[in-house]
Amino acid sequence: MSLRSKPTLAEQADRHLLYQQSVQDVETEIDFICETWDALRARPATLLREDFCGTAATSCEWVMRDLGHAAIGVDRDATVMAWGKQHNLSKLDPAQRARIELLRADVRHCRPGAADIILAMNFSYYLFLTRAELKAYFNNARAGLEDDGIFFLDAYGGSEAPMEIKERRECDGFTYIWEQASFNPINSYMGCLIHFEFPDGSRMDDAFRYDWRLWTLPEITELLGEAGFKQVDVYWEGTDEENNEGNGIYEVAEIGDADPGWVCYVVAQKRLNTL
Ligand SMILES: C[S@@+](CC[C@H](N)C(=O)[O-])C[C@H]1O[C@@H](n2cnc3c(N)ncnc32)[C@H](O)[C@@H]1O
Numbered sequence: 001m002s003l004r005s006k007p008t009l010a011e012q013a014d015r016h017l018l019y020q021q022s023v024q025d026v027e028t029e030i031d032f033i034c035e036t037w038d039a040l041r042a043r044p045a046t047l048l049r050e051d052f053c054g055t056a057a058t059s060c061e062w063v064m065r066d067l068g069h070a071a072i073g074v075d076r077d078a079t080v081m082a083w084g085k086q087h088n089l090s091k092l093d094p095a096q097r098a099r100i101e102l103l104r105a106d107v108r109h110c111r112p113g114a115a116d117i118i119l120a121m122n123f124s125y126y127l128f129l130t131r132a133e134l135k136a137y138f139n140n141a142r143a144g145l146e147d148d149g150i151f152f153l154d155a156y157g158g159s160e161a162p163m164e165i166k167e168r169r170e171c172d173g174f175t176y177i178w179e180q181a182s183f184n185p186i187n188s189y190m191g192c193l194i195h196f197e198f199p200d201g202s203r204m205d206d207a208f209r210y211d212w213r214l215w216t217l218p219e220i221t222e223l224l225g226e227a228g229f230k231q232v233d234v235y236w237e238g239t240d241e242e243n244n245e246g247n248g249i250y251e252v253a254e255i256g257d258a259d260p261g262w263v264c265y266v267v268a269q270k271r272l273n274t275l
Contacts, residue, residue: 008202013174015207016055016083018196022169022176026061029121032250032265033152034065036235037117040273041148045116046070049144051107052124055084056100060092063099070099072112078104108137114146120153126212129189131223134215138227142270151229151268153220158261161214162190174198188214217256220266229268236264 037045046068050059053073062071075081081102089097103112107120118141128134141151166179177195184190194208217234224232236253237246250265 009174009198009200010196010202010204013196013198013204015196015204016080016087018171018174018176018204019194019208020055020057022171022174022196023122023194024057026058028248029058029119030061030065032235033117033119036152036265036267037150040150040267040269043148044068045150047072047113047115048117048119049074049112049115051118051120051141052122053084053102054080055088056081056102057084057088058119058121059100060088060096063092063096067095070101072101072103072115074103074105074107074110074112076104076106108133108140110140111144114149115144116146116149118145118149118151120151123154123156123212125153126215127210129187129211129213131219134220135223135227138224138229138268142228142268145270147271149270151224151270153266153268154263155215155217155220155234155266156261156263157214157216158259160260162188168197183214190214217264217266224266224268229270230272231269233267234264235267237262 048059048062048069048071050056050071050073053059053075056073059071059073063069073081081104085102089100103110120141125134125137128137145151162183162185164180164183166177169176175197177197179193179195180190181193182191190212192210192212193206196204196207221232221234233252234256235250236256238249238251240247256262256264
Protein backbone atom coordinates (compact mmCIF):
# COMPACT_ATOMS: atom_id res chain seq x y z
CA MET A 1 0.00 0.00 0.00
CA SER A 2 1.34 3.44 -0.93
CA LEU A 3 2.14 5.76 1.94
CA ARG A 4 1.10 8.69 -0.24
CA SER A 5 -2.58 9.40 0.22
CA LYS A 6 -4.77 10.70 -2.58
CA PRO A 7 -4.40 14.47 -3.07
CA THR A 8 -7.15 16.47 -1.41
CA LEU A 9 -9.57 18.57 -3.44
CA ALA A 10 -7.77 21.67 -2.16
CA GLU A 11 -4.45 20.32 -3.43
CA GLN A 12 -5.95 19.64 -6.85
CA ALA A 13 -7.71 23.00 -7.16
CA ASP A 14 -6.48 26.04 -9.10
CA ARG A 15 -6.98 29.29 -7.19
CA HIS A 16 -7.41 31.43 -10.31
CA LEU A 17 -10.18 29.16 -11.59
CA LEU A 18 -11.89 29.23 -8.18
CA TYR A 19 -11.62 33.05 -8.16
CA GLN A 20 -13.21 33.33 -11.60
CA GLN A 21 -16.02 30.99 -10.58
CA SER A 22 -16.81 32.64 -7.26
CA VAL A 23 -15.88 36.32 -7.54
CA GLN A 24 -16.26 37.33 -11.15
CA ASP A 25 -19.38 37.64 -13.27
CA VAL A 26 -17.94 39.10 -16.45
CA GLU A 27 -21.13 38.64 -18.50
CA THR A 28 -23.19 40.79 -16.10
CA GLU A 29 -20.34 43.32 -15.86
CA ILE A 30 -20.07 43.71 -19.64
CA ASP A 31 -23.90 43.85 -19.95
CA PHE A 32 -23.91 46.85 -17.59
CA ILE A 33 -21.04 48.52 -19.43
CA CYS A 34 -22.65 48.08 -22.87
CA GLU A 35 -26.06 49.31 -21.69
CA THR A 36 -24.58 52.32 -19.92
CA TRP A 37 -22.31 53.24 -22.84
CA ASP A 38 -25.25 53.02 -25.26
CA ALA A 39 -27.33 55.24 -22.99
CA LEU A 40 -24.59 57.88 -22.78
CA ARG A 41 -22.93 57.86 -26.19
CA ALA A 42 -24.25 57.89 -29.77
CA ARG A 43 -21.27 55.96 -31.23
CA PRO A 44 -20.19 52.40 -30.54
CA ALA A 45 -17.29 51.75 -28.15
CA THR A 46 -14.44 49.74 -29.59
CA LEU A 47 -11.34 49.76 -27.36
CA LEU A 48 -11.77 48.70 -23.73
CA ARG A 49 -8.85 48.85 -21.28
CA GLU A 50 -9.18 46.45 -18.36
CA ASP A 51 -7.01 47.77 -15.53
CA PHE A 52 -5.92 45.25 -12.83
CA CYS A 53 -6.90 42.66 -15.46
CA GLY A 54 -5.47 39.62 -13.67
CA THR A 55 -6.53 36.70 -15.86
CA ALA A 56 -8.14 39.08 -18.41
CA ALA A 57 -11.51 37.33 -18.20
CA THR A 58 -13.40 40.58 -18.78
CA SER A 59 -11.28 41.48 -21.82
CA CYS A 60 -12.11 38.06 -23.29
CA GLU A 61 -15.82 38.65 -22.74
CA TRP A 62 -15.56 42.09 -24.41
CA VAL A 63 -13.87 40.83 -27.61
CA MET A 64 -16.34 37.93 -27.85
CA ARG A 65 -19.30 40.33 -27.93
CA ASP A 66 -18.54 42.11 -31.20
CA LEU A 67 -16.18 41.81 -34.16
CA GLY A 68 -15.30 45.49 -33.73
CA HIS A 69 -14.28 45.14 -30.08
CA ALA A 70 -10.64 45.21 -28.95
CA ALA A 71 -9.18 45.10 -25.43
CA ILE A 72 -5.99 45.93 -23.58
CA GLY A 73 -5.52 44.19 -20.24
CA VAL A 74 -3.11 45.89 -17.83
CA ASP A 75 -1.61 44.16 -14.81
CA ARG A 76 1.76 44.31 -13.09
CA ASP A 77 1.88 40.57 -12.37
CA ALA A 78 3.25 38.54 -15.28
CA THR A 79 2.31 35.23 -13.63
CA VAL A 80 -1.41 35.92 -13.43
CA MET A 81 -1.44 37.23 -17.02
CA ALA A 82 0.36 34.09 -18.19
CA TRP A 83 -2.39 32.05 -16.49
CA GLY A 84 -4.99 34.15 -18.33
CA LYS A 85 -3.26 33.53 -21.66
CA GLN A 86 -3.12 29.81 -21.07
CA HIS A 87 -6.66 29.34 -19.75
CA ASN A 88 -8.80 32.23 -21.07
CA LEU A 89 -7.26 33.67 -24.22
CA SER A 90 -6.63 30.12 -25.46
CA LYS A 91 -10.41 29.54 -25.57
CA LEU A 92 -10.95 32.42 -28.01
CA ASP A 93 -10.76 31.93 -31.74
CA PRO A 94 -7.60 33.33 -33.38
CA ALA A 95 -9.38 36.48 -34.66
CA GLN A 96 -10.74 37.27 -31.19
CA ARG A 97 -7.36 36.58 -29.59
CA ALA A 98 -5.68 38.97 -32.03
CA ARG A 99 -7.91 41.74 -30.67
CA ILE A 100 -6.53 41.43 -27.10
CA GLU A 101 -3.24 42.87 -25.95
CA LEU A 102 -1.87 42.12 -22.49
CA LEU A 103 0.37 44.82 -21.07
CA ARG A 104 2.55 44.24 -18.03
CA ALA A 105 2.59 47.65 -16.38
CA ASP A 106 1.54 49.72 -13.39
CA VAL A 107 -1.92 51.18 -14.01
CA ARG A 108 -0.71 54.51 -12.60
CA HIS A 109 1.91 54.98 -15.30
CA CYS A 110 0.89 52.94 -18.35
CA ARG A 111 0.09 54.80 -21.59
CA PRO A 112 -1.34 52.41 -24.15
CA GLY A 113 -3.50 53.82 -26.98
CA ALA A 114 -6.52 55.93 -25.99
CA ALA A 115 -9.42 53.74 -24.89
CA ASP A 116 -13.16 54.35 -25.13
CA ILE A 117 -13.71 52.55 -21.85
CA ILE A 118 -11.44 51.89 -18.87
CA LEU A 119 -12.48 49.44 -16.15
CA ALA A 120 -11.32 49.19 -12.54
CA MET A 121 -13.42 46.37 -11.14
CA ASN A 122 -13.67 44.24 -8.05
CA PHE A 123 -12.51 47.16 -5.94
CA SER A 124 -8.92 46.64 -7.12
CA TYR A 125 -8.12 50.35 -6.76
CA TYR A 126 -8.79 50.11 -2.99
CA LEU A 127 -5.15 49.01 -2.80
CA PHE A 128 -4.09 52.63 -3.23
CA LEU A 129 -3.81 53.76 0.35
CA THR A 130 -3.50 57.54 0.08
CA ARG A 131 -5.53 60.24 -1.68
CA ALA A 132 -2.40 61.20 -3.64
CA GLU A 133 -1.92 57.65 -4.95
CA LEU A 134 -5.59 57.19 -5.83
CA LYS A 135 -5.73 60.58 -7.56
CA ALA A 136 -2.56 59.77 -9.52
CA TYR A 137 -4.28 56.62 -10.75
CA PHE A 138 -7.48 58.49 -11.65
CA ASN A 139 -5.39 61.12 -13.49
CA ASN A 140 -3.71 58.42 -15.54
CA ALA A 141 -7.02 56.72 -16.32
CA ARG A 142 -8.46 60.05 -17.53
CA ALA A 143 -5.37 60.68 -19.69
CA GLY A 144 -5.77 57.18 -21.18
CA LEU A 145 -9.31 57.82 -22.44
CA GLU A 146 -10.60 59.23 -25.72
CA ASP A 147 -12.17 62.69 -25.26
CA ASP A 148 -15.63 61.15 -24.89
CA GLY A 149 -14.34 58.09 -23.00
CA ILE A 150 -15.89 56.65 -19.86
CA PHE A 151 -14.22 55.19 -16.76
CA PHE A 152 -16.21 52.47 -14.96
CA LEU A 153 -15.40 51.45 -11.39
CA ASP A 154 -17.20 49.45 -8.77
CA ALA A 155 -17.29 50.24 -5.08
CA TYR A 156 -18.44 48.49 -1.95
CA GLY A 157 -19.36 49.51 1.55
CA GLY A 158 -22.11 49.44 4.18
CA SER A 159 -22.22 49.06 7.93
CA GLU A 160 -20.59 45.60 7.76
CA ALA A 161 -17.70 46.72 5.55
CA PRO A 162 -15.53 47.99 8.42
CA MET A 163 -16.26 44.89 10.55
CA GLU A 164 -13.94 41.95 11.16
CA ILE A 165 -16.21 39.21 9.82
CA LYS A 166 -16.28 36.11 7.61
CA GLU A 167 -18.92 35.39 4.98
CA ARG A 168 -19.45 32.00 3.40
CA ARG A 169 -21.12 31.36 0.06
CA GLU A 170 -21.79 27.99 -1.53
CA CYS A 171 -20.47 27.65 -5.08
CA ASP A 172 -20.45 24.75 -7.51
CA GLY A 173 -18.20 22.18 -5.80
CA PHE A 174 -16.65 24.41 -3.13
CA THR A 175 -17.38 27.08 -0.52
CA TYR A 176 -16.09 30.62 -1.01
CA ILE A 177 -15.10 32.41 2.20
CA TRP A 178 -14.56 36.18 2.30
CA GLU A 179 -12.79 37.31 5.46
CA GLN A 180 -12.41 40.90 6.55
CA ALA A 181 -9.56 40.00 8.89
CA SER A 182 -8.63 43.43 10.20
CA PHE A 183 -9.88 46.99 10.11
CA ASN A 184 -8.18 50.05 11.56
CA PRO A 185 -10.70 52.87 12.05
CA ILE A 186 -7.91 55.46 12.37
CA ASN A 187 -6.71 55.10 8.75
CA SER A 188 -9.46 52.85 7.31
CA TYR A 189 -6.88 50.23 6.29
CA MET A 190 -8.29 46.74 6.06
CA GLY A 191 -6.85 43.28 5.50
CA CYS A 192 -9.08 40.95 3.48
CA LEU A 193 -8.61 37.30 2.59
CA ILE A 194 -10.27 34.77 0.33
CA HIS A 195 -10.29 31.12 1.40
CA PHE A 196 -11.85 28.10 -0.29
CA GLU A 197 -13.27 25.00 1.41
CA PHE A 198 -14.06 21.69 -0.25
CA PRO A 199 -16.54 18.84 0.34
CA ASP A 200 -13.73 16.48 1.48
CA GLY A 201 -13.00 18.90 4.36
CA SER A 202 -9.81 20.25 2.81
CA ARG A 203 -9.17 24.00 2.63
CA MET A 204 -7.16 26.47 0.63
CA ASP A 205 -6.48 29.21 3.16
CA ASP A 206 -5.33 32.71 2.18
CA ALA A 207 -5.73 31.97 -1.52
CA PHE A 208 -5.82 35.75 -2.06
CA ARG A 209 -4.92 38.60 0.26
CA TYR A 210 -5.82 42.27 -0.17
CA ASP A 211 -4.43 45.15 1.86
CA TRP A 212 -6.89 47.89 1.16
CA ARG A 213 -8.14 51.20 2.32
CA LEU A 214 -11.91 51.21 2.69
CA TRP A 215 -12.71 54.22 0.51
CA THR A 216 -16.09 55.92 0.82
CA LEU A 217 -18.18 56.98 -2.17
CA PRO A 218 -17.78 60.71 -1.49
CA GLU A 219 -13.99 60.29 -1.40
CA ILE A 220 -14.02 58.35 -4.67
CA THR A 221 -16.39 60.70 -6.51
CA GLU A 222 -14.60 63.83 -5.25
CA LEU A 223 -11.20 62.49 -6.30
CA LEU A 224 -12.55 61.61 -9.76
CA GLY A 225 -13.80 65.20 -10.05
CA GLU A 226 -10.41 66.53 -8.91
CA ALA A 227 -8.76 64.33 -11.54
CA GLY A 228 -10.78 66.20 -14.17
CA PHE A 229 -13.74 63.94 -14.93
CA LYS A 230 -16.60 66.23 -15.93
CA GLN A 231 -19.48 64.05 -14.78
CA VAL A 232 -19.35 61.39 -12.08
CA ASP A 233 -22.44 59.33 -11.25
CA VAL A 234 -23.18 56.57 -8.80
CA TYR A 235 -25.32 53.75 -10.19
CA TRP A 236 -27.16 52.18 -7.25
CA GLU A 237 -28.90 48.79 -7.30
CA GLY A 238 -32.72 48.73 -7.19
CA THR A 239 -34.72 46.58 -4.79
CA ASP A 240 -36.88 43.58 -5.64
CA GLU A 241 -40.17 44.36 -3.85
CA GLU A 242 -40.98 40.66 -3.31
CA ASN A 243 -37.90 39.62 -1.34
CA ASN A 244 -36.41 43.02 -0.48
CA GLU A 245 -33.11 41.95 -2.10
CA GLY A 246 -31.13 43.72 -4.83
CA ASN A 247 -32.74 43.30 -8.28
CA GLY A 248 -29.54 43.53 -10.34
CA ILE A 249 -30.66 46.78 -12.02
CA TYR A 250 -28.27 49.70 -11.43
CA GLU A 251 -29.45 53.25 -12.08
CA VAL A 252 -28.12 56.72 -11.41
CA ALA A 253 -29.02 57.71 -7.85
CA GLU A 254 -28.36 60.52 -5.43
CA ILE A 255 -29.68 58.66 -2.40
CA GLY A 256 -28.73 55.09 -1.50
CA ASP A 257 -30.02 52.73 1.19
CA ALA A 258 -28.09 52.32 4.45
CA ASP A 259 -27.60 48.61 3.76
CA PRO A 260 -25.18 46.49 5.83
CA GLY A 261 -23.43 45.56 2.58
CA TRP A 262 -23.79 47.18 -0.83
CA VAL A 263 -21.98 47.12 -4.15
CA CYS A 264 -22.47 49.86 -6.74
CA TYR A 265 -20.92 51.20 -9.93
CA VAL A 266 -19.28 54.61 -10.35
CA VAL A 267 -19.35 55.99 -13.89
CA ALA A 268 -16.93 58.83 -14.62
CA GLN A 269 -17.23 60.64 -17.94
CA LYS A 270 -14.25 62.49 -19.35
CA ARG A 271 -16.58 65.03 -20.89
CA LEU A 272 -20.24 65.79 -20.30
CA ASN A 273 -22.90 63.56 -21.73
CA THR A 274 -23.89 65.04 -25.08
CA LEU A 275 -26.86 62.84 -25.99
C1 LIG B 1 -8.31 41.61 -7.35
S1 LIG B 1 -7.31 41.28 -8.75
C2 LIG B 1 -8.47 41.77 -9.98
C3 LIG B 1 -8.82 40.66 -10.92
C4 LIG B 1 -9.93 40.96 -11.90
N1 LIG B 1 -9.64 42.07 -12.78
C5 LIG B 1 -11.27 41.21 -11.24
O1 LIG B 1 -11.98 42.16 -11.60
O2 LIG B 1 -11.67 40.45 -10.38
C6 LIG B 1 -6.18 42.62 -8.64
C7 LIG B 1 -5.07 42.61 -9.71
O3 LIG B 1 -4.44 43.90 -9.70
C8 LIG B 1 -3.07 43.74 -10.00
N2 LIG B 1 -2.39 44.97 -9.53
C9 LIG B 1 -2.22 45.39 -8.26
N3 LIG B 1 -1.63 46.61 -8.26
C10 LIG B 1 -1.43 46.98 -9.54
C11 LIG B 1 -0.87 48.12 -10.18
N4 LIG B 1 -0.41 49.15 -9.46
N5 LIG B 1 -0.82 48.14 -11.53
C12 LIG B 1 -1.29 47.09 -12.26
N6 LIG B 1 -1.84 45.99 -11.71
C13 LIG B 1 -1.92 45.93 -10.37
C14 LIG B 1 -2.67 42.46 -9.28
O4 LIG B 1 -1.53 41.88 -9.87
C15 LIG B 1 -3.96 41.61 -9.47
O5 LIG B 1 -3.86 40.77 -10.59
